[in-house]
Amino acid sequence: MNFGQFLLRRLFLMIIVLFGVACIVFFIANVIPADPVGAILGGNAPPEAVDRLKAKLGYDQPLIIRFGNFIAGALQGNFGVSLKTSNPVMKDIMNYFPATMELAIVAIIISIFLGITLGVLSAVHRNKAIDQFSRIFSILGVSMPVFWIGLLLLLVFYFKLGWLPGGGRLGFFTYPPPRVTGMYLLDSALAGQWDTFKEALLHILLPAFVLGYNATASIARITRASMLDVLKQDFIRTAKSKGLNRNVVIYRHALRNSMIPTITIIGLVFGGLLEGAVLTETVFSWPGLGRYITTGMLFLDYPAVMGGTLYIAFIYSLANLIVDILYALLDPRMRM
Amino acid sequence: MEKTAKVSRPFMDDLKHTAFLWRRSRLTMIGSVIIVIFLLIAAFAPLIAPYDPIEQNLSIKLQSPSWQHLFGTDQFGRDIFSRVISGSRTALWIIFLVSVISGSIGIIIGVTAGYFGGIVDEVLMRITDMFLAFPSLVLAMAFAAMLGPNLTNTIIAISIVSWTTYARLSRAEAIKVKSQPYIEAIKAAGGGNLRIMFLHVLPMCISPVLVQLTLRMGTIILTAASLGFLGLGVQPPTPEWGAMVSDGRNFLIDQWWISTFPGIFIAFVVLGFNLLGDGIRDMLDPRLRR
Amino acid sequence: MELRGKLLDVSGLKVSFYTYRGVIKALDGVELWMDSGERLGVVGETGCGKSVTSLAVMRLIEQPGEIQAGKVIFNGKSLLELSEEEMNGVRGIEMSMIFQEPRSSLNPVMKVGYQIGEAIAKSKKMPIKKTYPEVREILKLVGLDPERVMNSYPHELSGGMSQRVMIGMGLATHPKLLIADEPTSALDVTIQAQILELLDELARKMGNAVMLITHDMGVVAEFCDKVMVMYAGNSVEYASTFELFERPLHPYTGGLLLAVPRVGRTDELKAIKGTVPDLVDPPSGCRFHPRCPRVMEICKENRPPLLQVEPGHFVACYLYGNKGEVKENA
Numbered sequence: 001m002n003f004g005q006f007l008l009r010r011l012f013l014m015i016i017v018l019f020g021v022a023c024i025v026f027f028i029a030n031v032i033p034a035d036p037v038g039a040i041l042g043g044n045a046p047p048e049a050v051d052r053l054k055a056k057l058g059y060d061q062p063l064i065i066r067f068g069n070f071i072a073g074a075l076q077g078n079f080g081v082s083l084k085t086s087n088p089v090m091k092d093i094m095n096y097f098p099a100t101m102e103l104a105i106v107a108i109i110i111s112i113f114l115g116i117t118l119g120v121l122s123a124v125h126r127n128k129a130i131d132q133f134s135r136i137f138s139i140l141g142v143s144m145p146v147f148w149i150g151l152l153l154l155l156v157f158y159f160k161l162g163w164l165p166g167g168g169r170l171g172f173f174t175y176p177p178p179r180v181t182g183m184y185l186l187d188s189a190l191a192g193q194w195d196t197f198k199e200a201l202l203h204i205l206l207p208a209f210v211l212g213y214n215a216t217a218s219i220a221r222i223t224r225a226s227m228l229d230v231l232k233q234d235f236i237r238t239a240k241s242k243g244l245n246r247n248v249v250i251y252r253h254a255l256r257n258s259m260i261p262t263i264t265i266i267g268l269v270f271g272g273l274l275e276g277a278v279l280t281e282t283v284f285s286w287p288g289l290g291r292y293i294t295t296g297m298l299f300l301d302y303p304a305v306m307g308g309t310l311y312i313a314f315i316y317s318l319a320n321l322i323v324d325i326l327y328a329l330l331d332p333r334m335r336m
Numbered sequence: 337m338e339k340t341a342k343v344s345r346p347f348m349d350d351l352k353h354t355a356f357l358w359r360r361s362r363l364t365m366i367g368s369v370i371i372v373i374f375l376l377i378a379a380f381a382p383l384i385a386p387y388d389p390i391e392q393n394l395s396i397k398l399q400s401p402s403w404q405h406l407f408g409t410d411q412f413g414r415d416i417f418s419r420v421i422s423g424s425r426t427a428l429w430i431i432f433l434v435s436v437i438s439g440s441i442g443i444i445i446g447v448t449a450g451y452f453g454g455i456v457d458e459v460l461m462r463i464t465d466m467f468l469a470f471p472s473l474v475l476a477m478a479f480a481a482m483l484g485p486n487l488t489n490t491i492i493a494i495s496i497v498s499w500t501t502y503a504r505l506s507r508a509e510a511i512k513v514k515s516q517p518y519i520e521a522i523k524a525a526g527g528g529n530l531r532i533m534f535l536h537v538l539p540m541c542i543s544p545v546l547v548q549l550t551l552r553m554g555t556i557i558l559t560a561a562s563l564g565f566l567g568l569g570v571q572p573p574t575p576e577w578g579a580m581v582s583d584g585r586n587f588l589i590d591q592w593w594i595s596t597f598p599g600i601f602i603a604f605v606v607l608g609f610n611l612l613g614d615g616i617r618d619m620l621d622p623r624l625r626r
Numbered sequence: 627m628e629l630r631g632k633l634l635d636v637s638g639l640k641v642s643f644y645t646y647r648g649v650i651k652a653l654d655g656v657e658l659w660m661d662s663g664e665r666l667g668v669v670g671e672t673g674c675g676k677s678v679t680s681l682a683v684m685r686l687i688e689q690p691g692e693i694q695a696g697k698v699i700f701n702g703k704s705l706l707e708l709s710e711e712e713m714n715g716v717r718g719i720e721m722s723m724i725f726q727e728p729r730s731s732l733n734p735v736m737k738v739g740y741q742i743g744e745a746i747a748k749s750k751k752m753p754i755k756k757t758y759p760e761v762r763e764i765l766k767l768v769g770l771d772p773e774r775v776m777n778s779y780p781h782e783l784s785g786g787m788s789q790r791v792m793i794g795m796g797l798a799t800h801p802k803l804l805i806a807d808e809p810t811s812a813l814d815v816t817i818q819a820q821i822l823e824l825l826d827e828l829a830r831k832m833g834n835a836v837m838l839i840t841h842d843m844g845v846v847a848e849f850c851d852k853v854m855v856m857y858a859g860n861s862v863e864y865a866s867t868f869e870l871f872e873r874p875l876h877p878y879t880g881g882l883l884l885a886v887p888r889v890g891r892t893d894e895l896k897a898i899k900g901t902v903p904d905l906v907d908p909p910s911g912c913r914f915h916p917r918c919p920r921v922m923e924i925c926k927e928n929r930p931p932l933l934q935v936e937p938g939h940f941v942a943c944y945l946y947g948n949k950g951e952v953k954e955n956a
Binding site for chain 1: 465470567588589592596606611
């Protein structure tokens, strides 16, 4: 099938899956909780308060109607009102999402650069110092919990060395730049506020590195393995027999072929980034979607949980779709 | 000089070869050793732990590591070493139950989908996709939060997000087995679908699923620890490594040991499973089996 | 000592591979020589070291392999003493190679035209895009339609077409020597004939020498002027094709020819008794001695040198002297 058909089919599947996702989300927040209202108000609440809250949340209506409302609302981007912030959930999400997006983007940029560099160097200088270091770094990176790395680095770089700030997106006294995208780095650059830019950069470095740590390790590992594999292939021997010099062989012939598994991993790690964001934002007090959801779950803010989870699933599916597309573009054999 | 032909015993030879490969890979050996240590600690936890992990003693709170308290004490005066040791039991329990539950669900769904094919397959696979559309931690968090955070619900929540891998694996195996001639023969002899599925298809899935289970044990611990860290998992006072790391957050500057040691253990055990998993994977790779 | 081959002269080539099983002594003093425009067939069973020899000549032996000793004189240059950079100046320009599996020998994510152009670009030091007109000519030369093939990817081509591309790539720079390592073994019989014809035609046009490595004696008879027979890492016989087929001197060659069906033969095919030796622990002396029907005591102790027994006919076998009756090459 050609590319257009491939794209169409994937989009169609995505819609079906998202519907199912909505069902799951609804199920979680509406069917599972034994006594949702009681959980919020506590055991000793007077019955009128309970009834009032029930009506407000719409819990007095039959399930099927509630589900219908939920889906109808979701399609319009209306997830109800947050029990904690009293804002429409969608507004909250739009407020917090750019922070997470920015963190994830910087994290993935860092990890792609670091990861691929380490991976290629490792493969080319197999078994020498850089390889050993990179392999230890990788295996540890994949084994250590993100939140723990975050705390440790916070301890070292903030508490002990004071080189980097300890939390938040900007210093306490700094105003955020005029909002265009909600991403402070981009917005401050667009507005020419370079001091703010610098501050935002310093604040994002540590959380982004921590968030990307697992990804860096995975990317380095897969790049190394993939590169080693590719270097053994017949066509590399042909390239050498043509008298091409070593760097050309590595960077022109081997690299593009070895990127194929790497792209898959990048797609996989992106999902990991969304998960890691939840943890990293908690450690670094980063006001992003992850923290919003976590707070929502801890405080049983059902609308926030539903809306936030559905939104995250949506973004995650979108990211996977993009990766599939990139994959098809990169490897002509994949465009079956 | 004539050599007498050796009587070939493929199973034993295979086993011996596997053991040989195992010993040869240093990293796999290290992984295995780590896991064995972990299992021993978990098994003998009450004997190893010098103090009660739950008992509070405010008079000795926040003490730095010393000979009496190897890992120091936390803000409630509890011995961190004992808590970390006890936490290994919690971890092991979680790993075990999650593996059994998610493995079972996965195999059943996968075999059903692969064996029956057609619409059953499509529906089950779409359902699998739906679960995979969430980052697994987020979904686990949602389930744990709604069910009410505690040890049991942590296990349930993690199982719910883990079964998909095994379903896909089992389905692939089922598809392979389904087209074998001997399945036709059984059907011709009057064997019912259920019988075929359970007696013939399912056993073939167990091996790859077991391997995958081992590979994912590290992830299970990380997810459980993450839930614990966020407060959505195992609740205090039950010792759980992730929750312990979170406990120490407010004391990070001066009492670094409260968060650090549990984290080291998490990393240690996950590392062990990862090394072991890598080794197992390499061993099974036919290209490398020489 | 004067060189035996004016284009290529290989003597005393030793190559070993260090593996976990032990040291594989793949080549144990191989000798080989060619003149310009000549067609040399290198034959032997699988594992005898023919491919390793060609890779060693191109200096493409990689870890865990190593060239231990030997001399390779090509076009007046001692190849084993060149730096990697200088060697790169020889590879692809004066000497090129084509391989057995053409489809996996081409980079799957690059267009075919680009890969051929790359070879030319390097020798003429021009950007690859500029070589495309010449690439088109080459594609026509190897019997392919440039419009169809130029922008194709390797997986879109058949085996035969891919091999033509490889040949085009190999000859694009008008090298003096083309090494062809089993170029037809992976192809259908009918395509085989086409490819050999193509190699023949092009060699005539461009005047390059061809070292054809093969295990197929039929191909040798068709295509080659001279033949070098290898066994277990040694050169055991060298002669013109006619001479070799008519009067094989080495017992191994004789065995090889007896095992090949030929038109007009009515006798039984005979396999050579025994199996190819393990090169980690090869037999002492002449490596063929355990399987040789005419083995003598001395064969077990020393390796016979490759000596000229008749004009243009060399053998490494004690049956033909080294007890003083041998004529050294003049």
